[in-house]
Amino acid sequence: MTLLRSALFNVLFFGLTGLCCLFGILLLPFPRRLMRRYVQGWARLMLWLLHVVCGITLRVTGRENLPEGPVVIAAKHQSAYDTIVWLALLPEPVYVLKQELLRIPAWGWMARHYGAVAVDRRGGASALKRMVRQAGTALKAGDQIVIFPEGTRTAVGTRIPYLPGVVALAAASGAPVVPVATDSGLRWGRRAFAKRPGAITVAILPPLPPGQNRTQLLRALSDAIETETDRLVVAAGGPPSAAVDNSVG
DSSP: OHHHHHHHHHHHHHHHHHHHHHHHGGGTTSOHHHHHHHHHHHHHHHHHHHHHHHOEEEEEEOGGGSOSSSEEEEEOOOSTTHHHHHHHHOSSEEEEEEGGGGGSTTHHHHHHHHTOEEEOTTSHHHHHHHHHHHHHHHHHTTOEEEEOTTSSOOOTTOBOOOOTHHHHHHHHHOOOEEEEEEOGGGTBOTTOSOBOOEEEEEEEOOOOOSSOOHHHHHHHHHHHHHHHHHHHHHHTTOOOOOSBOTTOO
16 A cells, blocks of 8 residues: 555656646746745645655654744755755745756756755865855845755665765854754655655754854764654664765765
């Protein structure tokens, strides 16, 4: 039954997303805010379908830790679910994503118009500076930046080194950094077909204390996210994470 439900969801997901992109390109001449509301509507529809078709529900803890206004959300990334959920949770979410995604016809055009911040993962220091500049502009406009400090999806129970982009952005902008843990990979795994019924927890943790240098901030961020993610995963019956895997890219 899980596989049948997953297949039905995939058909609906890709079909409706295709239609969303088809009609979404008609919004390209209009203000960015209209495109954002349109994409947020798509995200809420996808979360509803996950609930109705696959039996996946959302549980959010720690909402009180989320400051109003500009903020950097540094989120654990186990699943494609993580790329959808913040569109529904935040008023003005802006994702930091890999540059290749903007080359996808229609979807990439919409993401660019929406205000997504692209980063060239092979571009070195110049790409990092460009990302920090673009994300800083979005923060000044009152947006909330969503960044995945691992830089890629990781399987449940896997740890990889965190990338420095999030701390560079925090240092340049002065915006609060809010760590977020999740167990989303237990329900919708990395590159997995099956979507397994149950609750996905998104745990919003307290903002990191200011005044730390970049090394301290990155370590504090990793410790906060990984410790809480381990707790969530083990509580839900999953495996604890192993040592940092430096081979995962």
